[in-house]
Amino acid sequence: MLCNQLNVSLPETAQLGFPYNMASALHYLKIVIKATGADWQDIRLVEEDGAVFFARQQRFDTRMTLYYIAVEPLFFMLYDKSRKASAHLLLSVFAYLFQVVRIPYHMQEGNYLNYTYDMLHDWKMQDDEEDIEFVKEYCRMEYIGDAIELKIQSPANLHFFEKRIQHFRAGDEFDRNCLKLAELAFTLFSDYPDGRIYDKFQEGSYDEEEDDVSRQISLVNYISFYGSANGELSNLVIETVNTDLQEFNGIDEPMIYLQIDGREIEGNSFDFETKLFMLLEDLSILLNNYQY
Secondary structure (H helix, E strand, O other): OHHHHHOOOOOOOHHHOOOHHHHHHHHHHHHHHHHHOOOOOOEEEEEEOOEEEEEEEEEOOOOOOOEEEEOHHHHHHOOOHHHHHHHHHHHHHHHHHHHHOOOOOOOOOOOHHHHHHHHHHHHHHOOOOOOHHHHHHHHHHHHHHHHHHHHHOOOHHHHOHHHHHHHOOOOOHHHHHHHHHHHHHHHHHHHOOOOOOOOOOOOOOOOOOOOOOOOEEOHHHHEEEEOOOOOHHHHHHHHHHHHHHOOOOEEOOOEEEEEOOOOOOOOOOOHHHHHHHHHHHHHHHHHHOOOO
């Protein structure tokens, strides 16, 4: 059925015996499909409800973007009386992304950005002349990072999420954008209470000792909370990350397998990812443009 659909033919493999005949046919089929130029990343046999069928891989396009969420703007927003209500809305958004979606946090040991910050700090400390401005920014990043992490770990910021949205009154365009983001995040929280950022990723953990030929850009490399979008430290972080990721051979992205016979499997779509990445991008832009 698949060969007819794609108008391709396979060599006879029955003489190889089971299961080598199936492995050989599947291997050859992948080569043939690739040669046709079809928009198929991969093909595999899938078992679902006792049935076995072919499915093709479909990837979610993350557009090679760094989805880094700055925590410093939220910290200063909490101390701005005119933005306190908006700040509490965003605290609930942060808490949802941290506690439920499981976005990596840059202050956690083993995190890619935590390693990057530490590396830059060690490098700067080896200079003959101490960079006072860099030291100030680094200390501020650590202090604010620890402070915000304590807040977004609190279950209260999830518990009061809906009430904060209901009682919020926007005073200007910035407030309305905060409310829009909060409503999107709460809708995701309601519709996908167990939705995690890594649910449809098939990635390996970051390992700097891994063979460069096989290294893939991982989720933790391009999705994370981080300190700030402003200052020397931030510029060095982004420059270091971009330089590092250029050495990778590919990128891990959310993926699903679509059945070629048209049958549907519940939850086998990118509905959650589409809304989540929209939220991450819009939130990042809002925070980066906040003046404090």
